[in-house]
Amino acid sequence: MMRWLLVLMMAATTYAADVTMEWKTRNNVVEVGDCITVDLVLTSDEPQAVTGVDAVVEWTGQAKLEGWELTYSWVFEPTQNDLQLAGLNETFDDGDARILLLPWFGQALPVATPEGFVALTLYFEALSPGTWTITSATTVDWFMDLDGDGEQGPSEGTQTQRTHILGPPTTAGQPWSMVLGEIVDGVVGIAPPVPTGDCGDVAELPSFDTPPRPGSPTGVRVP
Numbered sequence: 001m002m003r004w005l006l007v008l009m010m011a012a013t014t015y016a017a018d019v020t021m022e023w024k025t026r027n028n029v030v031e032v033g034d035c036i037t038v039d040l041v042l043t044s045d046e047p048q049a050v051t052g053v054d055a056v057v058e059w060t061g062q063a064k065l066e067g068w069e070l071t072y073s074w075v076f077e078p079t080q081n082d083l084q085l086a087g088l089n090e091t092f093d094d095g096d097a098r099i100l101l102l103p104w105f106g107q108a109l110p111v112a113t114p115e116g117f118v119a120l121t122l123y124f125e126a127l128s129p130g131t132w133t134i135t136s137a138t139t140v141d142w143f144m145d146l147d148g149d150g151e152q153g154p155s156e157g158t159q160t161q162r163t164h165i166l167g168p169p170t171t172a173g174q175p176w177s178m179v180l181g182e183i184v185d186g187v188v189g190i191a192p193p194v195p196t197g198d199c200g201d202v203a204e205l206p207s208f209d210t211p212p213r214p215g216s217p218t219g220v221r222v223p
Helices: 002-011
Strands: 019-025 029-031 035-043 052-059 063-070 072-075 095-102 117-126 128-135 139-143 157-160 164-169 180-184 186-191
Touching: 019 052, 019 128, 019 164, 019 186, 035 186, 052 117, 052 157, 063 072, 072 117, 095 117, 117 128, 157 180
Parallel strands: 019 180, 029 186
Antiparallel strands: 019 035, 035 117, 052 095, 052 128, 052 164, 063 117, 072 095, 128 186, 139 157
């Protein structure tokens, strides 16, 4: 009897691999005014199906979120005022947001692979020089501001929003499994814009109007 129970338990369990969430920037250095393109890449040592991504995204103030592009047919909800989650989605100009990605019911699940699966692309405008960083916070504590005064009252208990990557259940009866592994930040150096126009007070190049003396060697550019 124990042998059959063991067989049934093994049959109801599947392997779940850890999935790395990486905010992968396409450029290491940009200039003020340029676009910073960031891919949300999910990688895993073993192919791992993904049933959802719920991410708290934070970025530093040298850049402003301008838009996003879905690279998979997600139910995408970066909606503003999402349950007033600590102001995460009250505005997209304050350096944080909550992003929820869910596959449509009945479609093939996306799979994190060793090569990496691009789940989403974000676009930022570089505003000022410095080192710009984007990451995902593992937890954010918040409270529902019921009276709108901006302060936590006795009836406004603390809750925690976590960054998750969900996979199919590993055990019968579970709705999903937690498969988030490492979170890798994206970092970009933002340089000042290159000045345009004249070069200002710089030394002039010497003049070569005088023809070379007869018989003197002449440099020739190799084609």
